Amino acid sequence: MKIQKFILDRKKYIAILGAVLIAAAFIAKYAFRQEKVAEWALIIASVFGVLPIAIQAFQALRVKVVSIDLLVTIAVIGAFIIKNYEESAIVTFLFLFGAYLELRTLNKTRSAIKELTQMAPESALKQMEDGEFEEVEIDEVDVGDILLVKTGAKIPVDGVVLSGEGHINEASITGESLPVSKKKGSQVFAGTILENGTLQISADRVGEDTTFGKIIELVEEAQDSKSQTERFIDRFSKYYTPAVLLIALIVGLISRNVELAITILVLGCPGALVIGVPVSNVAGIGNGARHGVLLKGSEVISDFSKLDTMVFDKTGTLTIGNPKVGDKVYYTQDIDEALEYLASVEKESDHPLAKAIIEYLGDIKTHPVEKTDVMKGSGIVAQVNGHRVAVGNVSLMEKEKIALSEEALADIAELERKGNSLVLTAVDGELKLLMGVRDQIRHGVKEVLQSIKKLGVKNLVLLSGDNQGTVDIVAKELGLTEAHGNMLPEDKSNYIKELKSKGKIVAFVGDGVNDSPSLALAQIGIAMGSGTDVAIETSDVVLMNSDFTRLPHALGLTKVTANNMRQNIIIAVGVVLILFGSLFFPWMNMSIGMLAHEASILVVILNGMRLLRYKLRKNKIPKIIKEEK
């Protein structure tokens, strides 16, 4: 056991020893004509070289796995038997050296995600029974513990500030590096950094339960999640390796040509094929993690890259979700009285439009309200100071049989054209006030949608519960292809079902609370604007800090990643086919086979590594996307 471990730990040195011995052998043979010395050098190189490979092969066999190591071991032993020491030495060296390079380059492709996991806190200052703070391992912190965080330290848990003040950089959670001020009662998150001040916090969630812990777990699972193609390759390679062994055996027995048989063994190693796709996957997901985009696995990458339809919710997604009163028209001399009545009625409601109006009116005298009648979808009718007050949209006015003058109708048309939702106020059957409430379009949304279009998403659809007029205006301003208003959450999910049945690949971008059926139904769900936790759990593509401007990067990244996977499969399969094809040429031997095999593995890893550097080209990038620090 110990010896095996000793040898395996020194694979790197064995590879170096092999290289030195092989070089020495060639010099001895060609420069000094010392054939015997050369032969012995190669024999020693082969014996040392094959040891770690054979140990690995043996370990695998014990758990009933026929591994590549077994193929190589048999091939080397075969070469040894036919006294071809040159080949046995070179093949073992190439195999060990290749494995070393693979390790180095693979670590590079994984570096982005490693950076993320290394941001996880490792220790904490915990209050002991005697009231003193002592440094402990993060695993020893439990819910309810009181912790001290000093300037420059990481917040170890999710919790609440008990005392102290400070500024925290929450970039690891939100992607936003502007420090956030925290004081008693503020929420703090594990993995964020206290830039100044000192805090005492109580632990609410620890370890994997923290928001940061969840992000890490998600990314780790995502990079190892397998798509259908990968599962197929896995199944394939499980039988492929034993099959190569069998074929080599049969060929050897029939042709009585050991050289040919062992060459087949080396050529049959499936290296690049099994490693190509995971490498693209991990590099792509790593790039995303660096740019505030979490992709939940390779299935998501493949779906998202083929996206042709993107469906948006309006309020809170394309718009800020905080409507404000924009225009107002008065049809009465006694404006104050009408406004007071309006405020009295709207105070009863928690409708977003009512909230906007209350906010606009501010501190205003209100009157007791009696007999409030909520008319679903149109407004409220109530008794205030003995007057009948109706507050709502045009259809409520019609129901209430309130005459609208030519002038009022013109105003209504004008306000609607400007994209307002209308709130009319009538007192005792007479129209007094008209207000237009408007939600602002988020900054940068237009540019984001343009780049999404450029990236090949043909249909941009807006679904909203708002009136058709408002929806149309938003759609026109943003250049959307379709817009549907007056939709309930179930209408939206039905609409998505319909799109899917037409064979579209659909992404839904919504707020994650009342749109959750649609988020779940669409191939890709992206939750925005709600609490971090919910967004992380319900989304297939998580945009850190719900930052809409990261969408084009996410889309572009999945496209190049999916492409990269295809390239790697083609490279891997191509190399194997070419190698087997060249079996019939005399120049083909074991060493060349091993060289090509190791080279193809490095090529797919290096190809995957390109993804780490991927950035949307400047002309496609909306200006507001922040420069990477």
Next chain:
Amino acid sequence: MKKATLQLETLVCPSCMLKIENGVKSLQGVDKESLKVLFNSSKVRVNFDEEKVTIQDIQNAIEKLGYKVLKTQVKEL
């Protein structure tokens, strides 16, 4: 049942996963369905019955295959 997370040294070849999978599955008392060998993060996650098998047994099984276990973590399920 307990949930174990084992951090291994960096895994390089995908065939390592198959080895580790088979090696851990052959132990009595581990929940085969829950076993996950994460290639890229070089981690093993598995649920096990603490009355039939210990975390040390799982660690030994993996080390016997030639993979160093750097850190283990056990959580109550």
